[in-house]
């Protein structure tokens with residue numbers, strides 16, 4: 001039973017067989033020339049696929065560690081940071097800042113909406129910030145932030161580091177590191193890259209690297225850019241043991257992404273998401289994120305009246321699909337579906353069939369096949 005469950009949460013996402021196979025390989029020494037070459041190719045591909053002319057990192061850790069890494073390498077205690085928050089993961093930056101003795105000014109959107117570019121502009125004019133943080137897609141709400149527009153604003157702030165949390169976005173949402181004027185971007189292996197959890201990938205602009213240098217010695221050790229830079233240049237050097245098999249799995253996922261092409265990959269995510277979201281609405285579910293700021297990587301879906309969250313998600317599990325509960329004020333009122341990475345249209349039909357049957361079992365007035373029909377109709381128009 002367990003083995004046939006389709007995992008459709010916003011990370012970890014399904015891991016394709018060729019990526020899984022890398023996890024089971026015989027170990028190699030981290031200094032083995034074959035592994036060193038593999039690690040080098042991962043670093044080079046990450047830089048070129050997302051157009052980063054600065055430095056790229058791939059190390060063991062999760063998205064949360066990458067958030068800390070971004071803050072640790074760009075600020076010192078006492079600095080002010082502008083936190084643009086469209087939900088739970090945006091707010092997490094405020095917590096990280098508080099722990100480090102930073103002053104965080106938080107711009108909050110109502111859940112389902114997005115902080116306006118005008119509000120960000122106003123704040124940047126009012127005060128000097130050492131850094132600004134923006135969550136590309138907030139995983140609690142399915143809201144996508146206007147990364148390029150905010151990046152354009154930071155051109156007028158030469159001393160502000162633009163940090164983008166791409167954990168639920170990079171590899172699914174369109175991302176152009178230099179073109180969007182991002183200074184630090186990061187993600188985790190288990191989201192739109194479709195790799196097992198355990199690696200973080202981070203990109204840093206020349207401006208971000210210069211900021212790190214200007215900070216001198218920082219209190220953090222493992223996540224210090226300066227410790228990793230020599231290893232990323234020459235992976236034969238040791239700082240801390242690389243996650244060998246995860247590096248191979250990441251390499252395989254990058255091969256999949258290269259073969260598809262990043263632009264085609266984004267277009268696939270977009271066409272799939274818009275068709276899925278039309279299908280969700282046809283089933284009486286309300287997509288929490290407003291159409292102007294709706295992500296293509298995941299959706300937070302508010303139940304129709306009378307559907308019980310616990311009963312629905314148990315029914316989903318019986319139907320063979322795992323979806324995630326909602327967070328914050330939407331806990332019990334909505335559920336979340338990840339639709340990013342190496343998922344297929346066949347997976348979507350399985351997902352929608354399960355949602356239809358689970359909703360029917362919860363008493364919702366749903367026509368069997370209605371969601372799948374809406375999905376296929378929308379895809380054929382795309």
Ligand SMILES: *Cc1c(COP(=O)(O)O)cnc(C)c1O
Nearest residue numbers: 062063064089137139167168188
């Ligand atoms: C998942 C997620 C994180 C946290 O990543 P972990 O790998 O769970 O530590 C941070 N930000 C966003 C937007 C996420 O989706």
